[in-house]
Amino acid sequence: MADEFVFAATVRDDPDDVERDYTPLAEWVESKTGVPTRIDPVQGDSAAISALATGQAHAAYLSGGPSWVGWQEYGLEPLAVEADEAGQTYYTAAAWVHSDSGLETVEDLEGVDSCHTGDLTGAGMLIPVAYLAQEGLVSFEEDDDVTAIRDAVEEFFGDPVVGGGYVGALQCLSEGHGDVAFVRKSTPEDYCGGEDAEDWCLNTNEYDVLEEFADVPSHPIMASPEATDVERELLQNALLELNDGAEGQEILADVLGVYQLQPSTSEEHLGAYGELIEILPGIADHLVE
Numbered sequence: 001m002a003d004e005f006v007f008a009a010t011v012r013d014d015p016d017d018v019e020r021d022y023t024p025l026a027e028w029v030e031s032k033t034g035v036p037t038r039i040d041p042v043q044g045d046s047a048a049i050s051a052l053a054t055g056q057a058h059a060a061y062l063s064g065g066p067s068w069v070g071w072q073e074y075g076l077e078p079l080a081v082e083a084d085e086a087g088q089t090y091y092t093a094a095a096w097v098h099s100d101s102g103l104e105t106v107e108d109l110e111g112v113d114s115c116h117t118g119d120l121t122g123a124g125m126l127i128p129v130a131y132l133a134q135e136g137l138v139s140f141e142e143d144d145d146v147t148a149i150r151d152a153v154e155e156f157f158g159d160p161v162v163g164g165g166y167v168g169a170l171q172c173l174s175e176g177h178g179d180v181a182f183v184r185k186s187t188p189e190d191y192c193g194g195e196d197a198e199d200w201c202l203n204t205n206e207y208d209v210l211e212e213f214a215d216v217p218s219h220p221i222m223a224s225p226e227a228t229d230v231e232r233e234l235l236q237n238a239l240l241e242l243n244d245g246a247e248g249q250e251i252l253a254d255v256l257g258v259y260q261l262q263p264s265t266s267e268e269h270l271g272a273y274g275e276l277i278e279i280l281p282g283i284a285d286h287l288v289e
């Protein structure tokens with residue numbers, strides 16, 4: 001048994017802020033396991049994965065892409081994965097068009113103007129381009145350079161509009177700046193389905209899903225392959241207990257920004273997503289840069 005549990009926390013700005021923000025989680029784990037627990041700030045996803053792979057950390061909270069890389073390269077497995085109020089542990093990347101566009105298949109998108117959430121973003125670019133490659137509609141001149149993905153977008157579509165996140169891509173479609181928006185399946189309802197819909201929104205029945213590409217996994221808390229079965233069980237039980245009661249739910253909301261946690265495996269949570277994105281050139285390096 002380890003003398004202490006260590007959580008690797010990815011540093012974005014001030015390491016002290018990260019350590020202070022994660023303190024309630026560390027205190028919770030320590031109280032539930034009886035093992036002293038501390039936060040170790042690290043510089044980026046690559047450092048977090050390295051800390052797990054070498055046993056310097058027992059757990060780290062990562063997004064789906066870096067988690068997939070860690071699973072493939074080092075055999076990392078999740079202790080728990082985030083889930084929404086409906087219990088879903090993923091969101092679906094999809095292409096939306098105007099209901100009267102006449103566009104019916106992904107093949108019809110060649111040469112049309114497109115709206116993307118951002119440069120090399122998951123639902124906005126990586127997932128749809130991987131799908132296009134899988135279908136043989138695009139190819140990559142370089143097999144190890146992530147910039148080939150952008151080149152494929154420029155070559156396949158007419159005039160790509162890139163940036164603005166989900167709301168920006170949907171607005172781009174709504175205002176006619178593009179003919180297809182690559183966002184989440186839920187995006188039109190999220191931004192245009194309520195009373196507070198933006199002025200540029202269309203009625204939700206004026207948007208049609210052209211294609212659902214893939215389920216993009218939620219953030220998991222990944223475990224070190226160096227951790228023993230007993231250590232993993234202790235950590236997993238402590239994390240899943242956060243779902244029970246006001247104190248744990250407050251930590252979930254304030255520290256991790258999630259509604260609940262669920263158990264899963266790498267194959268179950270990351271497998272289908274990985275099979276699609278591994279088509280892309282330079283993707284592993286891009287996801288942990």
